[in-house]
Amino acid sequence: MARIIHALSEIAQDYDALFCDLWGCVHDGVRALPEAVAALQDYRANGGSVVLVTNAPRQRASVQRQIEELGVPADAWDSIATSGDAARAALFTGAVGRKVWFVGQPHDEVFFEPMKLIEDPVAIERVALDEAEGIVCCGPFDPHAHPDEMRPQLEAAKARGLPLLCANPDVVVDRGESREWCAGALADLYEHMGGRSLYFGKPHAPIYDLARRRLTALEKDIPDARILCVGDGIATDVKGALGEDLDSIFIAGGLAAAETKTEKDPDPDALHAYLQREKIAPTYAMGKLR
Template sequence: MTRIISSLAEVQAAYDALYCDLWGCLHNGRTPFPDAVAALQGFRAQGGRVVLMTNAPRPNRFVAAQLDRMGVPRDAWDMVVSSGDAAQAGMFAGLVGRSVYHLGPEKDAGFFTDIPAEFADAPAIARVPLEEAEGIVCTGPFDELTETPEDYRATLLYAKAKAMKLLCTNPDIVVDFGDKRIYCAGALAALYDEMGGTSLYFGKPHAPIYELARRRLAAAWGEVEPSRVLAVGDGIRTDILGGLAEGTDTLFVTGGLAAEEFGPEIDSPDPARLADWLSAQEITPTLAIGRLR
């Protein structure tokens, strides 16, 4: 049964590291949540390591720069591991070919241009028009504020006819940008799968992002047992499902994507509603909290 807590401090002594989601937990896409920042600072102050694990389709340095612009202090986290980082490895391995069509906004160009040292000698990846592509790299809609997956049905039908694979750099279906809900790359990849195409996933809840986080955590501070890691997030089928698959405890932030399911008090989820909803999802987080604090 999922235990509801009121603060991270109640349980933090049991863990050496956090895999903490960003959107819906630490910020809303525009501004950070002060209580969440304080909670992460408190965890680090007692010796814990904070790995910000995000399904952002960009390499980690671009995510860190975005956090800086938002005003998230550097003493709230230790490292960033992004879906973009894990997906780059798949791209440079040639999983969707060497000539690819970029389905996504130009703001995600760093996925192609910010090449980690480990791939410096890999064969080049060229961005080409759809008609010349071997596969697709999807970082999201071109205009995430107005478009839906259905706007891409014709593009995906063409890709399917050509037997192209789609590399999904962000498995999230939606996120809340301020007070607006927007579609992510995962929604386009899911539609492609429904249409009979083949999508490849690298972010939460899929294994590659966790494998990358473990390697980087171990390289910096030594191995951390899964039982001493807490996965934190508001995505029941990304953050929580992924953490459970990795054998870690999980903290479900109910005040994020599914906030309306748990009663009018966002900071205090109704236990009965939470239990019913989790039963319907067939997923049982270790812990739950209204907002990260």
């Protein structure tokens, strides 16, 4: 069973870098979480490096602007790796063709801005579904509508053999007290219908490769044994860490707060039962990042 800890400081000395999730750990979609910010500031003040690893379907600069608006200060992190950047690299190298049907909200359209790191990028054209060679999904048109409402469009896409590029593998997030559907819910539905979805964020390898490159850019040569992943997504943050052979802290008071009966700390029996049902074993568990 995962070891329950009460504060990051209990184990901080064992790790030189954190790959830390954002939504549900450092902010709740509405505002920064003060205890989490303080924990990251303290970790960095003692020599640790923090890479914020997020399934946000946008580029790093866009996420940086967002967290500044939410009140996450610059001294709480060193760099950012986004699912959006990992997916955009695939888009501009032709992973789903040149003509794409876009599924997302207006604020997600920054996904299509040019990417300087790609030499000779594919010229992408946004078109209607019946003209598309592939799909770019940054999230549902309406995050409160059940994914099944898009089944007719996905059936049409599957019939034409269109690949779906999923810019955010998260299935749901909590914005304050409201739960919203994410791109991962549509990608999962498409796969269950027989379509092909391509993933680049947690728990898949490309975003961890990007996070390691972010550490290298900081001139940090840190072995995997000294990297700790932090997140509240059992199927994204924890599963991804296990797939990369990295240690992890499961933040039980996020998406699984009800299942783990987490108030300040998770209930040990409820946590154990939840992890058994999910068939997954994080290294540590704690209520909230603090």
